Amino acid sequence: MGPGAVIRRRTVLGAAAGLPVLDGCTREAEARWSGGWVGSHPERGHAWRDGGLAAAAAAEPARRVAVAIVGAGIAGLSTARGLQRAGIDDYAVFDLEDAAGGNSRGHAVAGLPCPLGAHYLPLPSPDDEALLAWLHEIGLAQSRGGRIVYDERHLCHSPQERLFADGRWHEGLLPQPAAPGAAAAALAAYRRFAADVATVSRELAFRIPTTTAPWTSGHAALDTQAFAGWLDARGHRDASLRWYLDYCCRDDYGAGAEMVSAWAGLQYFASRHGFQAPGDADQQPEAVLTWPQGNAWLADKLAAGIGERLHCAHVVTRITTGRHELALDVWDAAAQRPRRWLARQVVVAVPLFIAARVFDAPHPALRTAAQVVPHAPWLVANLLLEQPLLPRPGAPPAWDNVSLGSTGLGYVDARHQSLSPDAAVSGPQLLTYYRALGGRSPQELKTQRAALLSGSWRDWTRAVLDDLAATHPDLPSRLRRADLVRHGHAMAIPVPGVRGHPALQALATPRDRVSFAHADLSAYSIFEEAFHRGLQAAARLGNRG
Numbered sequence: 001m002g003p004g005a006v007i008r009r010r011t012v013l014g015a016a017a018g019l020p021v022l023d024g025c026t027r028e029a030e031a032r033w034s035g036g037w038v039g040s041h042p043e044r045g046h047a048w049r050d051g052g053l054a055a056a057a058a059a060e061p062a063r064r065v066a067v068a069i070v071g072a073g074i075a076g077l078s079t080a081r082g083l084q085r086a087g088i089d090d091y092a093v094f095d096l097e098d099a100a101g102g103n104s105r106g107h108a109v110a111g112l113p114c115p116l117g118a119h120y121l122p123l124p125s126p127d128d129e130a131l132l133a134w135l136h137e138i139g140l141a142q143s144r145g146g147r148i149v150y151d152e153r154h155l156c157h158s159p160q161e162r163l164f165a166d167g168r169w170h171e172g173l174l175p176q177p178a179a180p181g182a183a184a185a186a187l188a189a190y191r192r193f194a195a196d197v198a199t200v201s202r203e204l205a206f207r208i209p210t211t212t213a214p215w216t217s218g219h220a221a222l223d224t225q226a227f228a229g230w231l232d233a234r235g236h237r238d239a240s241l242r243w244y245l246d247y248c249c250r251d252d253y254g255a256g257a258e259m260v261s262a263w264a265g266l267q268y269f270a271s272r273h274g275f276q277a278p279g280d281a282d283q284q285p286e287a288v289l290t291w292p293q294g295n296a297w298l299a300d301k302l303a304a305g306i307g308e309r310l311h312c313a314h315v316v317t318r319i320t321t322g323r324h325e326l327a328l329d330v331w332d333a334a335a336q337r338p339r340r341w342l343a344r345q346v347v348v349a350v351p352l353f354i355a356a357r358v359f360d361a362p363h364p365a366l367r368t369a370a371q372v373v374p375h376a377p378w379l380v381a382n383l384l385l386e387q388p389l390l391p392r393p394g395a396p397p398a399w400d401n402v403s404l405g406s407t408g409l410g411y412v413d414a415r416h417q418s419l420s421p422d423a424a425v426s427g428p429q430l431l432t433y434y435r436a437l438g439g440r441s442p443q444e445l446k447t448q449r450a451a452l453l454s455g456s457w458r459d460w461t462r463a464v465l466d467d468l469a470a471t472h473p474d475l476p477s478r479l480r481r482a483d484l485v486r487h488g489h490a491m492a493i494p495v496p497g498v499r500g501h502p503a504l505q506a507l508a509t510p511r512d513r514v515s516f517a518h519a520d521l522s523a524y525s526i527f528e529e530a531f532h533r534g535l536q537a538a539a540r541l542g543n544r545g
Contacts, residue, residue: 029476029477029479030458030462032479032480033458033461033479033480033481033482034480034481034482035457035461035481035482035483035484036457036483036484037457037484037485037486038107038116038483038484038485039097039105039107039116039483039485040097040116040485040486040487041096041097041098041333042453042486042488044096044315044331044333045096045315045354045488048315048317048331060338060339060340062327062340062341062342063092063339063340063341063342064325064341064342064343065090065091065092065341065342065343066088066090066091066343066344066345067083067088067090067091067092067343067344067345067346067347067541068091068092068094068326068328068341068343068345068346068347069091069092069093069094069346069347069349070094070316070319070328070346070347070348070349070350070355070358071093071094071095071102071348071349071350071518072093072094072095072097072100072101072102072303072310072312072349073095073100073101073102073103073104073349073350073518073530074101074102074103074104074295074298074299074302074519074527074530074531074534075102075349075517075518075519075530075531075533075534075537076093076095076100076102076347076349076350076517076534077093077100077101077299077302077303077306077534078302078517078530078531078532078533078534078535078538079347079349079517079534079535079537079538080093080302080303080306080309080310080534080538081134081302081305081534081535081538082534082535082537082538082539082542083538083541083542084305085538085542086538086539086541086542087542088538088541088542089309091309092309092311092341092343093306093309093310093311094311094314094315094316094328094330095310095311095312095313095314096313096314096315096333097312097313098312098313099312100299100303100306100310100312101295101296101299101300101303102117102299102530103116103117103118103295103487103490103491103525104117104118104294104295104296104298104299104527105117105296105299106293106294106296106297106299106300107293107296107382107483107485108293109382109384109430109481109483110384110428110430110481112292112384112414112415112428112430113291113292113293113296113414114292114293114294114382114414114430114432115293115294115295115296115380115382115412115414115432116294116296116380116382116485117294117295117378117380117485117487117490118294118295118527119290119291119294119295119412119432120156120288120289120290120294120295121288121289121290121295121298121527121528122272122286122287122288122289123150123286123287123288123289124208124528125207125208125271125272127207127208127209127212128208128209128212128528128532130531130532130535131528131531131532132148134531135150138301139151140154140289150287150289154289154290154291154297155287155288155289155290156287156288156289156290156399156416156417157399157416157417159171159395159396159397159398159399160285160288160398160399160400161173161285161398161399161400161401161402162394162395162396162397162398162400162401162402163175163402163403163404164392164394164401164402164403164404164471165403165404166178167392167393168392168393168394168395169392169393169394169395169396169401170394170395171395172278172285173244173247173285173400173402174190174240174244174278175240175243175244175404176240176278177240182240185238186238186240186241187277187278187279188238189236189237189238189240189241190240190241190275190277190278191277191280192235192236193236193241193245193275193277194274194275194276194277194280196234196236197266197269197270197274197275198274200222200266200270201270201274203218204216204218204219204222204270206266206267206270206271207271208271208272208526208528208529209522209528209529209532209533210267210271210499210522210523210529211508211522211532211536215500219263219499219500220500222261222262222263222266223261223262223263223496223497223498223499223500224261224496224497225261225262225496226257226258226259226260226261226262226496227245227249227257227258227260227261227262227264227265227266228256228257228258229262230262230265231245231257231265242257243404243405245257245265247402247409248265248268248269249264249265249268250409250436250438251409251436252264252268252524252526253376253436253438253491253493253494253524254375254376254377254378254436254437254438254490254491254493254525255376255436255438255439255440255445255493255495256438256439256440258440258441259438259439259440259441259445259493259495260493260494260495261494261495261496261497261498261499262496263494263499263500264494264499264523264524267494267524272286273286290399290412290417291417292414292415292417292418293414294432295527298527311330313332313333313334314330314331314332314333314339315330315331315333316328316329316330316358317329317330317331317338317358318358318359318360319346319348319358319359319360319514320360321359321360321361321512321513321514324344325342325343325344325513326342326343326344326345326346326513326514327340327341327342328340328341328342328343328346344513345513345514345515345541346513346514346515347514347515347516347517347537347538347541348514348515348516348517348518349516349517349518349533349534349537350518351373351375351489351492351518351520352366352369352370352373352507352516352518352520352521353370353373353375353489355370355516355518356369356370357370363506363507363511365502365503365506365507366503366507366516368501368503369501369503369504369507369520372497372498372501372503373492373493373498373504373520373523374438374442374445374492374493374495375489375490375491375492375493376436376437376438376445376489376490376491376492376493377437377438377445377448377449377452377486377487377488377489377490378434378435378436378437378486378487378490378491379434379435379437379452379460379464379484379485379486379487380432380433380434380435380484380485380487381432381433381435381460381461381464381482381483381484381485382414382430382431382432382433382482382483382484383411383430383431383432383433383464383475383479383481383482384428384429384430384479384480384481384482384483385428385429385430385431385475385478385479385480386428386478386480387427387428387429387478388429389429389472389474389475389478390472390474392471392472397413397416398413398416399412399413399416399417400412401413401471403467403468403470403471406467406470406471407435407467408433408434408435408464408467408468409434409435409436410433410434411431411432411433411434411468412431412432412434413429413430413431413432414430414431414432415429415430428480433464433467433468435464435467437449437451437452438493445493449488449489452486452488453486453488457482457484460484460486461479461482461484464482464484465479490525491519491524491525492519492520492522492523492524492525493524494523494524498523499522499523499524501523504520504521504523507521508521508536510537510540515537515540515541516533516537517533517534517536517537517538518530518533519533521533
């Protein structure tokens with residue numbers, strides 16, 4: 001491919017993803033980059049989807065197990081933990097990737113740990129008793145004097161977050177315009193939205209996990225409309241407020257406020273600590289637990305004890321229902337051979353659109369759910385820098401760093417949690433950059449997923465640097481390695497009508513020796529929902545004896 005072809009391909013990538021192509025990066029700087037795609041194997045899933053993996057040979061001796069768990073993300077690992085606690089150890093867990101954890105897997109660059117996806121856990125609410133019990137069990141939390149105290153080594157170090165706007169860094173992520181008129185308008189808009197959130201919270205229950213709150217006609221009404229439309233109808237049009245709310249939607253749901261439902265937009269705030277305008281309440285950010293490797297720390301704790309029952313790089317290609325058991329055709333990617341397993345019970349802990357393709361005769365509710373629950377693609381880039389970035393005016397470096405108006409979600413400093421006092425001021429630095437690609441319409445989502453899967457890692461590294469160079473002009477020249485991971489279907493998007501859809505409710509009830517355990521059932525993808533769904537599935541199997 002000649003130089004002209006490369007330029008055209010870059011241009012296509014930039015247009016498809018809605019991103020400009022980096023112009024300020026010199027050939028000399030780019031020549032020093034190393035890296036590539038890491039952490040995911042979309043080719044395995046696509047080979048299975050397209051019929052490129054062989055079925056298990058009839059003569060292959062089948063292995064039997066009481067419970068087969070399909071998927072080793074947080075829901076699958078939580079199911080395994082629940083089974084062990086119920087005294088059921090005859091189970092096997094299968095996952096397409098080379099390591100367990102799903103979107104919570106970790107990575108290392110030059111020996112420095114970093115996340116490949118989810119990177120924090122908000123402190124659970126008192127309603128989430130099962131998760132709190134587990135955090136106590138693994139030593140993250142203790143009960144002292146009637147209150148919960150968390151291990152400070154795992155709480156996000158201060159400063160926690162900052163926003164780059166008007167040429168300088170500001171504490172917190174709420175935009176605060178410099179012009180007096182705009183600042184006053186933004187403050188008034190924040191207060192009006194805070195009042196609306198408080199009103200909705202009084203009238204309706206919003207909790208995490210979502211199943212711990214009743215689903216009412218009021219929730220259903222919010223679920224029928226887009227969050228952007230709900231905001232428009234109530235006159236919430238201030239640019240600073242709308243940017244922040246759109247950022248929140250992209251951060252938690254992978255798509256913009258035009259795509260997610262009003263229920264989801266309000267759930268973001270009402271299920272935790274509401275919304276406060278600057279100066280009206282304590283503006284300290286919500287406390288979170290985090291680690292250099294992100295939620296891989298939690299995934300590893302969940303996976304502990306599974307041992308040889310965990311089968312990674314195993315693609316479940318077909319589940320066939322028999323009279324007394326279910327047959328699983330599995331492709332062993334490491335050995336490059338098919339295998340067959342027989343199970344009395346199966347827990348399906350993969351996204352619903354995958355589950356619908358796996359079964360030989362999927363239930364109608366599963367086929368429907370697979371069609372109505374869209375998934376957002378994500379890009380995560382771990383950037384190794386040879387030395388710290390030059391300081392910019394304003395607030396000091398924080399764990400979470402966001403730029404106003406950015407196409408991405410900013411970056412977290414993977415070394416921010418390091419106990420080394422000089423980690424942030426000398427030596428190599430490691431930044432983890434996030435970009436949600438769900439877009440603002442189904443067509444934009446489709447286009448951006450295609451761009452993510454077709455673009456080279458160098459193309460996407462240029463796009464990432466183009467986004468960050470506006471804040472850190474020296475970053476491209478300091479980059480030494482870029483390890484990128486692409487999640488083609490990273491998380492469910494709670495579009496209007498999904499959270500209360502009858503198909504999701506139907507799948508929450510096990511049938512024909514099959515249980516579903518995935519955050520898709522809650523219509524959005526966070527650790528707490530996946531953990532909860534896994535424990536629910538395990539409890540039902542344990543009750544059956």
